[in-house]
Amino acid sequence: MEQTKQQDGSGIDKRPTNGTGTTNPGDYYGLDTDELMDIYRLMYLSRKLDDAEINLKRQQKIYFQISGAGHEAALVAAGKVLQPGYDWFYPYYRDRALVLTLGMTPTEVLAEAVGSSEDPNSGGRQMPCHWGHKDLNIMTQSSCTGTQMLQAAGAAEVPDIMSKVEELKDRDDYEDDEVVFVSIGDGATSEGEFWEAVNTAANFKLPVLFMVEDNGYAISVPVEVQTAGGSISKATSGFENLHITEFDGCDPVESYGQISEAVEYIRSGKGPALAHAHVIRPYNHSMSDNEKDYKPEQEREEEAARDPLNTFPDFLVDEGLATRDELQELRDDVDTRVQDAVDEALELPTPEPETALDFVYAEDDEANPTTAHFDTEPEYSSDDGQSTMVDLLNDCLRTEMERDPSVVIFGEDVADVTREEYIEDVKGKGGVFKVTHGLQKQFGGRRVFNSPLAEANIVGRAIGMAQRGLRPVVEIQFYDYIWPAFMQLRNELSNVRWRSNNAFSAPVVVRVPIGGYLGGGAPYHSQSGTTLFTQTPGLRVVMPSTAEDAAGMLRTAIRCDDPVMFLEHKHLYRQQHNKGNNPGDNYMIPFGKARTVQEGDDLTIITYGALVERARRAAKRFDNISVEIIDLRSLNPYDWDAISHSVKKNNKVIVGYEDNSSWGFGTEIATRISDELFEYLDGPIQRVASMDSFVAYHPDLEEEILPGIDDFAEKIEWLAKY
Ligand SMILES: Cc1ncc(C[n+]2csc(CCOP(=O)(O)OP(=O)(O)O)c2C)c(N)n1
């Protein structure tokens, strides 16, 4: 594939720029003739690549097409003001002209359209125009309209955090005056994540350039459905510290001037800026859309009259900057280049089918939490057996923060006290369950801090930070309230590595207090639902049941390179039965290894979480039945060897899980046992699980709904006799 100076990073000019410095439109904001011609070249190149892809799609040589047509002027301007390899980019799918300006080659752009394994954006895994280019600091992009906003906010916190943490401040992967660019359409500004990101960036003066590419439509839905008053720049005008500019995004010179000023504001540390660019969408939304269905001819003609591909060449000629012949020559050159790129892209290799599962998870031994690298022996530093799960989780967080200065903790109420002037006078909050207590006091407010009350904000920002080398360990206060973050978990955190073909990763640990048996937890503080995470490839999911396992598994979660859902059963935080000793600062348990709680040879119970102890107590009721109990601990991956060994030995099995009985985690285990171990079974597989209901407030109802000791006992007795 054609190599550019940018691809090996060697040619990237890492100097910051605010544009060329003049704010005088009469000087074309300092742009000289060569640069103005280059702007035209890039806009024309972008449009021609759209046209080339449209042809390829009609010939069925590519599988999808979405254009950047009409957005070119504002995006080339942004690309000219900002610096690849210095600034950071979270683009939108219309941003073809931006990535070309930053240095992506036409062949690299087309490589994604043909789905080549050599495509630097995704290796054939994502639709065209889902950008990602490691050397250019273009972060991997998904199809979700809005998620990128919070990730950009998180990425923009990195310089402030790194510069204020003594052990990180000399790292060379941040710049004091860098800018994080993120773009979005007029329609997608309706997503809550847009507002959350602008709010957070304005609140903390983060160096973000929010670029709203307003073409007046979201597929067929016009702006009056999206935005009160019809103008996003007006609607955001109350945000403190936010520089706002609204301009004709079809005029590249004006766009350049306005964006330069916005970037100057950001680089000076005053806060974020919102650039509201009025653009057009002369082609359909995508090739699956026909805009004539909803956009009348007159409106289309008005748009065409503003098209920068028509107006800018006239401008260059009228201003005496180029002749018609020179412009034709430029177009001929670009046409040849595009044709060469098409020929080249069509020859690129396609992905081998056997690579489908590559990079769902980290593959290097030191990054993959299932390897022996994460299997260490405990070195006990206490022997009274009195440490609770909360004690050992807290100790693990503390020792990991001491070991690795890039570990940062945030979430709702996790700090000791936001107003640091009170820190000596108060005990400190440290989480509603106290798991993070004292950490802010020890490590300071730049490493342990509160988030706003917004779950997508927590996970989205963590992704942006993790992509840039921090190790966020975040808390979702209760599993019951994780849903606003679910888009970020399911469609973003899980597949950053896979969708970028291993170019990017996001090693975030999401700690989630989960589960019932609180006696009064009611529907909104008692839910379980592990399958929501285990059904999402890319996420590691664990739920320890003892204090020592919690410490060993949290350490693995923090040190590995996969995103981890670390499920902490609230009921197990301070029980007597699961207390233990401090297993030391290097104790790790590899994921995918179950623990045998007790051996037995009549039947096997496979379970995890709060049901481990319930199963054990039920088994104790039977002197004459020998029950083996396996605590899975790790739900994805789970220890099939342990399950299979025990079922082959005992031939009877009960699966216990706190999720709803139907479609719960144990349903998968039961199915696989019946699939692969059917001949070994001497009785039907039994399930002990929650009713298909919500969890009620009154303890009598709660007991009825959640699985308990009696439920296990009933099944043990029945199955033993079978
Ligand atoms: C969260 C989400 N909802 C819906 C979609 C489907 N979708 C893709 S693009 C789009 C319209 C976006 O409009 P706008 O933000 O104005 O950008 P434009 O396409 O006009 O550039 C929709 C609804 C999506 N990709 N993601």
Ligand SMILES: [Mg+2]
């Ligand atoms: Mg739009």
